Every structure is written in structure tokens, then in C-alpha cells.
Amino acid sequence: MTALRMLLLTLGAILMVIPFLWMVSTAFKTPPELNIYPPSFIPQQFNFDNFVAVFETAPFHLYFFNSLRMAVFSALAIVFTSVIAGYIFAKFRYYGLAFIFSLLLATAIVPFEIYMIPLYLQMQSLDLLNKFSGLVLPYLVMSFGIFFMRQNVIQQIPDEILESARVDGASEWRIFFQLVVPLLVAPMSALGIFAFIEAWNAFVWPLLVVGDKSLFTMELGLAMFQSSFSIDMTVMSAGSVISVIPILIVFIFLRRHIIQSISMTGSK
Structure with missing residues (x-):
């Protein structure tokens, strides 16, 4: 077997x-x-001329930097917000907190196509179109990340440890940063990779809010190789290989934390 x-x-x-x-x-x-x-x-x-043609066709070094900036900023923000929100939902008891968590969790099952237009209209009303802030703003919070940190990780931290720290006079922020965060290195690394990949592979949202080519990401840049009548598969494949390199690097350096996070999720 x-x-x-x-x-x-x-x-x-x-x-x-x-x-x-x-x-x-x-x-x-x-x-x-x-x-x-x-x-x-x-x-x-x-x-090897295909890789040269990638940068001759368009400023892919700029697209690469835009994607990298967006993915790194999004990953850091999602890890930070998910850990804080997961800690609050798991270890604090307030009236209506469970309802807020259920409402937040319900947003994870709503397809992006459902709220894509209202979100675009919000960015338009805030004058954030064709700006990096409007590009990255929807990728600062991940409902799955909050659920992941609350259900699978933070709830496994015994309440007695936190209570003993409070008895010793530690503030909530000190408990969070010096006691809770060091125990979450592995799941934070795994969540950071998921968030990095999601932001790096974003295509529909940048296509909606970005018209200025100086803000194009790698995914939008790769679409430039597709015309109405043909697709330059060799150059597009070369650009795709370049686009995959950062994800492979992040995975190689953090794979140990991913495996550790998965094993922690399945243990009591």
C-alpha cells in the first residue's frame, strides 16, 4: 500500500x-x-536571444520592480494584519467579535468578479487609479490569512502562558511581540509565501486600475507579447521564466518553515 x-x-x-x-x-x-x-x-x-528580446520589447526591468514592490509590500502587510487580527479573534472575548469573524470569513468565499466593479468605483472616488497605492490596497488584508492564523496556530497557544505574562505586568503589545510572534515564525513564513504569490500573479486588478505603462506589473507585461493574430511563444516563455524566478527563490529559502507550518497544523 x-x-x-x-x-x-x-x-x-x-x-x-x-x-x-x-x-x-x-x-x-x-x-x-x-x-x-x-x-x-x-x-x-x-x-538566449529570447531573454534579450524580453527587455528589448518593453521595459521589463521596470515591470519586474513593480511586481516585486507590490508582492513584498502585500506579503508584509498581510502577515502583519493576519497575525494581529488572528490573535484578537482567538484570545479576546468581546460582544460581537464572533459575528465580525464570521462576516470576515464569509468574504473569502465571494469571487473577486462579484465585487470587482464596486472596488474599482471606490478606487475612482478616492482618486487612486493609476497609482501604486490603488494597485496594492486590495492586497493588504487576506481573510484566509486571518482564518489560518486564528484557527490553526494561535488557538494552540495555551491561555495560561498569556495569563501568567499579564500577571507579571506585561502589556498586551509586549505579550504579542515577545511571546506570541516568536511562536509563529513558521506559519508566518508560509502565509507570507502565499501572499507573495497571490500579489505577484495578480492580473485582472492591475489591468483594471493601471493604465500608465510605468506601473505595469510582470503579468501585464507578458500580455504585451500577445497580439490579435499571433503569440510569440518563445519570448513569452522567456519572460515567464524570469517571472517565476522570485517565487522559486522565496520558496527555496522558506521551504523549511512551510513544511514545519504544515506539520504544526496537523498536530494538537
């Missing part, structure tokens, strides 16, 4: 990795090589 489970997991991992490897392979191919049948997985001749 164990061998069968390992075989199924291995096959699933291979199926998930193949599209990524095919994208990397396409990034090094020439346009004529894409029309060869049967298609070749390994490029016959590695073509």
Missing part, C-alpha cells in the same frame, strides 16, 4: 513539473523549432 501511494504521489509530481519544464524548454527554442513535429523536449540549439 505504501509503495502504491508513493507511486501515485510521484506520478502526480511529474505531471505538475512537466508543464514548467516545457515552459523552460520553449524559452530556449527558436520560433521555427516550435513547428517541428514531433516536438522536441530538449532544444536542438539553445537560443
Whole structure:
């Protein structure tokens, strides 16, 4: 049974990795090589001109910086707000707090397409269109992050530890930063990666609120390779490879915390 489970997991991992490897392979191919049948997985001749063409077609260094700035700012804000809100919802008892948490949790199941237009009208009324603040504002709070920190992590911290700190005269902010936060390094890292990926892959919202090309993100920049009649797959694949690099770097450096967070979630 164990061998069968390992075989199924291995096959699933291979199926998930193949599209990524095919994208990397396409990034090094020439346009004529894409029309060869049967298609070749390994490029016959590695073509590095596609990566040069990415930056010659558009200022992708600026798009890369915009995406990185948005993703980092969003990840830090979501981790901060999720930990504070999760701590309040888990360890404080006030009238109506449970209702507020339920209302907040209900927003997680509402598709973005439902409130996309009202959110756009709000940004318009606040004069935040074509501004970085309007681009990143909807990505400062994540309802799933609050639920994740409250349900799976903070509630596992014994109340006796917090009460003993209060008896010793510690303030709530000192308890939070010196006692609670150090216990949440692993889940905070996992949540930070989720938030980073969500902001980095954002496409519809930047497409709505950003018209100035100087504020374009990587996802909007990659869409420039698609015209009404054709798609330059080789250059687009090269740009996609560049776009994936920051996510891989973040995952490589924080993967230990992700695994630790998952194991903590399944334990009492």
C-alpha cells in the first residue's frame, strides 16, 4: 500500500513539473523549432536571444520592480494584519467579535468578479487609479490569512502562558511581540509565501486600475507579447521564466518553515 501511494504521489509530481519544464524548454527554442513535429523536449540549439528580446520589447526591468514592490509590500502587510487580527479573534472575548469573524470569513468565499466593479468605483472616488497605492490596497488584508492564523496556530497557544505574562505586568503589545510572534515564525513564513504569490500573479486588478505603462506589473507585461493574430511563444516563455524566478527563490529559502507550518497544523 505504501509503495502504491508513493507511486501515485510521484506520478502526480511529474505531471505538475512537466508543464514548467516545457515552459523552460520553449524559452530556449527558436520560433521555427516550435513547428517541428514531433516536438522536441530538449532544444536542438539553445537560443538566449529570447531573454534579450524580453527587455528589448518593453521595459521589463521596470515591470519586474513593480511586481516585486507590490508582492513584498502585500506579503508584509498581510502577515502583519493576519497575525494581529488572528490573535484578537482567538484570545479576546468581546460582544460581537464572533459575528465580525464570521462576516470576515464569509468574504473569502465571494469571487473577486462579484465585487470587482464596486472596488474599482471606490478606487475612482478616492482618486487612486493609476497609482501604486490603488494597485496594492486590495492586497493588504487576506481573510484566509486571518482564518489560518486564528484557527490553526494561535488557538494552540495555551491561555495560561498569556495569563501568567499579564500577571507579571506585561502589556498586551509586549505579550504579542515577545511571546506570541516568536511562536509563529513558521506559519508566518508560509502565509507570507502565499501572499507573495497571490500579489505577484495578480492580473485582472492591475489591468483594471493601471493604465500608465510605468506601473505595469510582470503579468501585464507578458500580455504585451500577445497580439490579435499571433503569440510569440518563445519570448513569452522567456519572460515567464524570469517571472517565476522570485517565487522559486522565496520558496527555496522558506521551504523549511512551510513544511514545519504544515506539520504544526496537523498536530494538537
